Amino acid sequence: MAGKFEIYQDKRGEFRFRLKASNGQAILASEGYKAKSGCENGIASVQKNAPDDARYERKETKSGKHMFNLKAGNNQVIGTSESYESVAARDNGIESVKKNAPDAKIEDLS
Numbered sequence: 001m002a003g004k005f006e007i008y009q010d011k012r013g014e015f016r017f018r019l020k021a022s023n024g025q026a027i028l029a030s031e032g033y034k035a036k037s038g039c040e041n042g043i044a045s046v047q048k049n050a051p052d053d054a055r056y057e058r059k060e061t062k063s064g065k066h067m068f069n070l071k072a073g074n075n076q077v078i079g080t081s082e083s084y085e086s087v088a089a090r091d092n093g094i095e096s097v098k099k100n101a102p103d104a105k106i107e108d109l110s
Contacts, residue, residue, distance in 0.1 A: 030080075046078055
């Protein structure tokens, strides 16, 4: 099974997406969008930017864990990872986004 994007609505009624790897684990999550079209544009931006390593902002959380943001060409964050225990685990997450995002199918759960 390949990776997939899921579009869903949060409690406030905003549209969000999450990218799931082939094992079903969520590896990237979006901000909230007022319109579904904005969410779909966000997915297209992830698909376009995911292969480019320079688009990943690698960070450490205040609690000492590791995470990353995927940024668009305009430097705006288009997706955020979960927190990882190690740098190696975070870097594996980035590689998973690079591998899964470009060809991921979109499933609309909204």
